[in-house]
Amino acid sequence: MKHKKILILLAVVISLTVVFATPGSEDDPLVSVSYLETKLNALKSELVTMLQEHQNSQTTPEENSTVASQESTTQVFEALQFAPGSQIVFGASTEFIIRRGTATLIDPDLNNMPDLTSGIDIEKDQVIPLNHHMLCPRRDGRGLTVADDSDPFWIMIKGDYIVIK
Numbered sequence: 001m002k003h004k005k006i007l008i009l010l011a012v013v014i015s016l017t018v019v020f021a022t023p024g025s026e027d028d029p030l031v032s033v034s035y036l037e038t039k040l041n042a043l044k045s046e047l048v049t050m051l052q053e054h055q056n057s058q059t060t061p062e063e064n065s066t067v068a069s070q071e072s073t074t075q076v077f078e079a080l081q082f083a084p085g086s087q088i089v090f091g092a093s094t095e096f097i098i099r100r101g102t103a104t105l106i107d108p109d110l111n112n113m114p115d116l117t118s119g120i121d122i123e124k125d126q127v128i129p130l131n132h133h134m135l136c137p138r139r140d141g142r143g144l145t146v147a148d149d150s151d152p153f154w155i156m157i158k159g160d161y162i163v164i165k
Helices: 002-020 033-056
Strands: 069-082 087-090 094-100 103-106 113-115 120-122 134-136 143-146 153-164
Touching: 069 094, 143 153
Parallel strands: none
Antiparallel strands: 069 153, 087 143, 087 153, 094 134, 094 153, 103 143, 113 120, 113 134
């Protein structure tokens, strides 16, 4: 009889836990849209914070040869070459033109990237066309990934950018 009371009490406690668990919380392992949005927003905030911290601790190109990323700013279009697999994240109002090689769009928030030459938006993971004038409206993680088989890769950039190797 004593074991039966304990089992009933245990069943009631488990039932109450399930009834009062918030969907998408740690108590409820079911993944909901709100749970995913919360986690993605936290990751985005972490990335923005990391980029801002990196911007505040800006170093010279010589010092950057030993670190994994490098932030730069150009006031005019500057022709630059990057290694295959490089990731370039752009700042607000940065303009760029890919001159040689292949790269795909990085777009964490799915905002697309304006192609000023053709008047259309380039979507996440799409190949960015050669010789098209592109614009990154905001510093929100948008950028490009240089294809692994893209050697040499040349790009003209005007504005802020961070290179992540």
